[in-house]
Amino acid sequence: MEEGFSLKRWLTTTNHKDIGILYLITSIYFLIAGGILALLFRVQLTAPGMDFLEPSKFNQAITMHGLIMVLWVVSPMAFAFANYFVPIQIGARDLAFPRLNALSYWLYLFSGLLAVSSFFLPGGAPDVGWTVYAPLNTAKYTPQPGMTLGGLALLMLIASITIGTINFIVTIVRMRAPGITWRNLPMFTWSILLTVIMMLFAFPPLAVGIILLGADRILGTMFYTSVEGGDLLWEHLFWFFGHPEVYIVLTPALGILFEIVPTFSRRPLYGRKFILGALSAATLISFLVWVHHMFNTTVNPIIKKIFSASTIAISLPFEIVAVYLIATMVGGAIRFRTPMLFALGSITLFIIGGFSGVYNASIALNYALRGTYWVVAHFHYVMAGTVLFALFAGLYYWFPKMTGRMYSEKLGKLHFIISFIGFNLLYFPMHFLVDMPRRVYTYPADTGWTIFNQIATVGSFIFGLSTLLLFINLGRGLVSGPVVGANPWKGWTLEWTIPSPPPAHNFDALPDMSKGVLMFNGAPMPPGPKEHHTILPMTLSLGAAILFLGLVVALPLALLGAVILAVSLAKWFKDDILDRFAAPEGERGERWPFEGVGKEKLGTWVFLTSEIMLFGSLISAYVYVRTRSAFWPPSPQLHDLGIGLLNTLILLTSSLTMALALEAIRNGSLKDLKMWLTATLILGLGFLGIKAFEWSKLAAEGFIPSANLPAATYYVLTGAHGVHVAAGLVAILYLILKARAGGFSREDHSAVENTGLYWHLVDIVWVFLFPLFYLI
Amino acid sequence: MASELSPWTTQWMSLFNLFTTIAFIVGAVVFGFMIFTILRYRYKEGRSEPSDAPQPGTVPKDRGKPLLLFALSMTTLTIISTLVIGTFGAFDFLLNPPIKAPEDENALVIEVIGFQWNWRFKYPNGVETVGELVVPANKVIIFKVTSIDVKHKLGIPDFKIGVDAIPGYDNEIWLQPMKEGEYWIRCYELCGVGHALMAAKMKVVSESEFESWLESMSGGG
Numbered sequence: 001m002e003e004g005f006s007l008k009r010w011l012t013t014t015n016h017k018d019i020g021i022l023y024l025i026t027s028i029y030f031l032i033a034g035g036i037l038a039l040l041f042r043v044q045l046t047a048p049g050m051d052f053l054e055p056s057k058f059n060q061a062i063t064m065h066g067l068i069m070v071l072w073v074v075s076p077m078a079f080a081f082a083n084y085f086v087p088i089q090i091g092a093r094d095l096a097f098p099r100l101n102a103l104s105y106w107l108y109l110f111s112g113l114l115a116v117s118s119f120f121l122p123g124g125a126p127d128v129g130w131t132v133y134a135p136l137n138t139a140k141y142t143p144q145p146g147m148t149l150g151g152l153a154l155l156m157l158i159a160s161i162t163i164g165t166i167n168f169i170v171t172i173v174r175m176r177a178p179g180i181t182w183r184n185l186p187m188f189t190w191s192i193l194l195t196v197i198m199m200l201f202a203f204p205p206l207a208v209g210i211i212l213l214g215a216d217r218i219l220g221t222m223f224y225t226s227v228e229g230g231d232l233l234w235e236h237l238f239w240f241f242g243h244p245e246v247y248i249v250l251t252p253a254l255g256i257l258f259e260i261v262p263t264f265s266r267r268p269l270y271g272r273k274f275i276l277g278a279l280s281a282a283t284l285i286s287f288l289v290w291v292h293h294m295f296n297t298t299v300n301p302i303i304k305k306i307f308s309a310s311t312i313a314i315s316l317p318f319e320i321v322a323v324y325l326i327a328t329m330v331g332g333a334i335r336f337r338t339p340m341l342f343a344l345g346s347i348t349l350f351i352i353g354g355f356s357g358v359y360n361a362s363i364a365l366n367y368a369l370r371g372t373y374w375v376v377a378h379f380h381y382v383m384a385g386t387v388l389f390a391l392f393a394g395l396y397y398w399f400p401k402m403t404g405r406m407y408s409e410k411l412g413k414l415h416f417i418i419s420f421i422g423f424n425l426l427y428f429p430m431h432f433l434v435d436m437p438r439r440v441y442t443y444p445a446d447t448g449w450t451i452f453n454q455i456a457t458v459g460s461f462i463f464g465l466s467t468l469l470l471f472i473n474l475g476r477g478l479v480s481g482p483v484v485g486a487n488p489w490k491g492w493t494l495e496w497t498i499p500s501p502p503p504a505h506n507f508d509a510l511p512d513m514s515k516g517v518l519m520f521n522g523a524p525m526p527p528g529p530k531e532h533h534t535i536l537p538m539t540l541s542l543g544a545a546i547l548f549l550g551l552v553v554a555l556p557l558a559l560l561g562a563v564i565l566a567v568s569l570a571k572w573f574k575d576d577i578l579d580r581f582a583a584p585e586g587e588r589g590e591r592w593p594f595e596g597v598g599k600e601k602l603g604t605w606v607f608l609t610s611e612i613m614l615f616g617s618l619i620s621a622y623v624y625v626r627t628r629s630a631f632w633p634p635s636p637q638l639h640d641l642g643i644g645l646l647n648t649l650i651l652l653t654s655s656l657t658m659a660l661a662l663e664a665i666r667n668g669s670l671k672d673l674k675m676w677l678t679a680t681l682i683l684g685l686g687f688l689g690i691k692a693f694e695w696s697k698l699a700a701e702g703f704i705p706s707a708n709l710p711a712a713t714y715y716v717l718t719g720a721h722g723v724h725v726a727a728g729l730v731a732i733l734y735l736i737l738k739a740r741a742g743g744f745s746r747e748d749h750s751a752v753e754n755t756g757l758y759w760h761l762v763d764i765v766w767v768f769l770f771p772l773f774y775l776i
Numbered sequence: 777m778a779s780e781l782s783p784w785t786t787q788w789m790s791l792f793n794l795f796t797t798i799a800f801i802v803g804a805v806v807f808g809f810m811i812f813t814i815l816r817y818r819y820k821e822g823r824s825e826p827s828d829a830p831q832p833g834t835v836p837k838d839r840g841k842p843l844l845l846f847a848l849s850m851t852t853l854t855i856i857s858t859l860v861i862g863t864f865g866a867f868d869f870l871l872n873p874p875i876k877a878p879e880d881e882n883a884l885v886i887e888v889i890g891f892q893w894n895w896r897f898k899y900p901n902g903v904e905t906v907g908e909l910v911v912p913a914n915k916v917i918i919f920k921v922t923s924i925d926v927k928h929k930l931g932i933p934d935f936k937i938g939v940d941a942i943p944g945y946d947n948e949i950w951l952q953p954m955k956e957g958e959y960w961i962r963c964y965e966l967c968g969v970g971h972a973l974m975a976a977k978m979k980v981v982s983e984s985e986f987e988s989w990l991e992s993m994s995g996g997g
């Protein structure tokens with residue numbers, strides 16, 4: 001940390017370790033916010049008929065508690081460690097795209113602040129539960145602007161997560177030092193890789209769910225107010241995201257345990273390959289269990305049975321993980337330092353939470369369990385217990401590495417004992433509240449629920465306040481803790497081979513693990529970019545936040561936000577044209593299976609995968625409402641085939657000109673490149689112009705988004721596509737500017753190629769939309 | 777069983793007990809293994825490091841035999857199959873009410889309509905009640921559950937039964953209450969500020985009491 005602690009440094013940093021620290025502090029801030037909300041509603045539930053929080057405030061508190069904890073605390077805290085330690089564990093200087101990493105962070109911070117600020121709008125924050133069920137989430141039942149703002153904040157967070165996903169996949173695939181093969185990759189890094197893969201596929205459906213909700217709330221469409229869409233459409237989209245999300249939260253926590261348990265029991269992880277196999281299987285199955293959240297709905301019984309069986313079966317891989325963690329300790333010399341205590345606590349809570357989960361998975365038991373405190377007990381044992389205890393374990397484990405100082409072991413142990421007791425007092429009694437509905441602000445006195453609620457409330461304060469010990473301990477450690485060396489725990493991974501805290505560039509020379517032992521063969525680290533500081537990720541995110549806030553509260557504010565956003569983007573392009581942040585990839589180790597793919601291109605592919613998920617979900621939603629509609633006029637009756645054909649022709653031609661642009665620069669001709677790019681730009685503009693003409697014509701005929709579902713699906717799907725075309729045109733404009741500055745050559749033109757890939761995908765999407773809206 | 781609430785409740789309870797029994801057995805084994813390991817292999821003064829202890833910058837050896845995986849998977853699959861079979865049995869029981877046809881004279885079809893924030897019950901003869909459901913004991917009651925506004929979940933906790941009330945859909949569930957008495961019906965899906973108070977009473981009465989109640993209701997209307 002040779003750069004000192006100035007505010008400017010923290011606002012402009014692109015260093016992965018700085019950003020890790022920022023993620024950590026921010027996630028702790030949101031942890032405190034979400035925790036205080038929980039204490040508030042626990043007070044309300046202390047006794048029947050309490051008058052501490054009125055119903056609407058209570059509902060806001062539980063909703064925001066859930067959203068904040070799931071989306072803005074547990075995952076980001078894991079990604080604080082991922083930011084800090086994944087590049088070090090693979091022997092890299094930084095993540096593949098440091099500026100995008102900063103952008104991920106700032107989008108995360110501002111999205112969280114945006115969500116929290118919804119409390120201060122008239123009507124308050126979202127109050128419909130973190131699962132945001134339809135049609136309660138629509139404007140008719142939840143008119144407050146805070147609900148819309150919450151949705152926009154979530155979209156911003158999804159942008160942050162998608163960017164982070166691309167960054168981590170490319171980093172882990174392409175930036176590993178020699179000898180850090182897949183086989184030698186540390187388990188924490190493995191867990192992050194599996195997590196980001198799940199994120200890549202899980203978040204686009206949620207984005208689509210929110211986009212449709214936004215259309216309902218802002219444009220007056222009827223995706224969730226109609227019977228054809230309604231509750232079931234939301235639940236399919238939400239839970240296709242929502243169940244993998246549980247494993248997205250869990251997997252990094254397990255990754256931390258895989259590091260800590262071997263280190264403190266002094267034995268290698270037992271059955272490493274089998275654990276990886278089990279986790280990979282769970283990653284896959286996590287996408288095949290979502291209907292278990294819908295067992296009480298009208299979904300077909302056969303489908304319910306399949307999902308019930310798959311959900312019970314997913315306990316197998318996790319059982320293997322738990323047993324293998326315990327088996328790791330056999331034959332060891334276990335030292336019960338604070339990180340190990342939290343790890344053991346995490347495993348204990350994981351087993352208990354696993355058991356109660358199997359009950360929920362049973363479609364028969366589920367008829368009485370869904371919507372009760374049994375479910376609350378279950379997912380808190382997993383999401384709050386297993387995950388938070390593992391994250392605390394990670395915090396104690398890596399604290400000396402990040403600060404160079406040690407905390408007080410005595411206070412740490414005290415924190416563990418008190419928090420473990422508090423946690424179980426809080427959540428174990430909920431297993432006995434198997435008849436009590438979730439999310440009720442009060443309950444009758446004659447039900448026998450009072451005593452369990454009172455124990456839970458006492459437990460909640462013990463658990464909540466115990467966290468103060470953590471803050472005191474780490475605060476004291478940071479200021480006056482004893483200085484530690486590189487490796488206080490005798491861990492094997494690379495972060496323990498460099499000083500505590502690590503230098504900004506991590507390694508003085510390129511690490512080599514080819515022989516299974518760390519060696520430095522004299523090869524230098526690949527050079528980093530010329531610049532390490534930029535304010536633009538912060539201003540860009542700030543602009544987006546102001547834009548979203550303005551859309552909900554005051555349009556002039558939105559304009560201001562849009563200007564900040566546009567200026568930041570333009571300056572970002574300028575930095576790129578001047579190559580201020582470019583860094584060659586340099587020689588690295590194994591890159592299988594993407595040897596021949598540059599990091600920008602791999603990043604583009606990953607991004608396109610998320611785009612395919614996005615449009616796949618949009619088209620699925622369309623097919624869903626259309627097949628459920630009793631009457632749906634055939635497309636030729638609604639839309640002018642001639643216009644559709646013309647636009648298809650234009651867009652396909654633009655794919656050709658884009659391909660010719662790439663061909664031109666491959667032949668080294670900047671002049672031809674500029675010509676073909678300009679042609680593509682004009683064709684794209686033509687497409688949008690014709691689209692605008694078509695829309696205005698339809699709107700004049702009364703075919704507006706709120707008219708009916710055929711109209712709603714048409715505007716939302718072609719609108720989403722149009723936004724992608726517009727974004728592509730911005731990218732092409734950037735290419736033209738860079739070409740004018742002579743920024744491309746026969747050898748160096750990856751931006752042209754990658755924009756081309758994106759452009760072709762957008763065209764392919766149209767090839768799917770065209771028949772849906774003009775032919776059938 | 778003379779004292780049973782309903783055949784389904786008995787099924788549910790025995791399935792719950794099966795899950796709990798297995799959870800306790802597996803829990804005892806796993807936690808036993810964990811506690812034993814922690815106590816047996818804790819670090820003691822003078823205890824030397826295992827020979828394969830993690831060393832800085834050294835990739836740990838792979839260990840772990842497929843045997844444990846095999847044994848673990850087989851045991852778990854056996855348990856999973858038991859749970860799945862039990863679950864499917866109970867589920868099939870719920871899918872097949874013990875009546876010949878919907879118009880069976882032993883069945884009573886009641887439409888249940890959730891709204892913000894109570895329940896409306898419609899009897900076949902047109903009688904409607906709000907917040908109070910009266911049903912005859914020993915008869916198969918078929919609930920057709922729906923909602924006119926947002927999603928709710930009809931739950932009768934004592935009977936261990938419940939089903940979602942979704943606008944636009946009839947969600948069917950049946951119950952054969954055997955024991956006369958008063959029971960709570962509650963909403964189990966967050967449905968707005970009145971969610972906590974969305975409760976109704978279910979009165980299970982004798983067949984003759986039910987007939988006279990229904991008559992008084994239709995006569996009064």
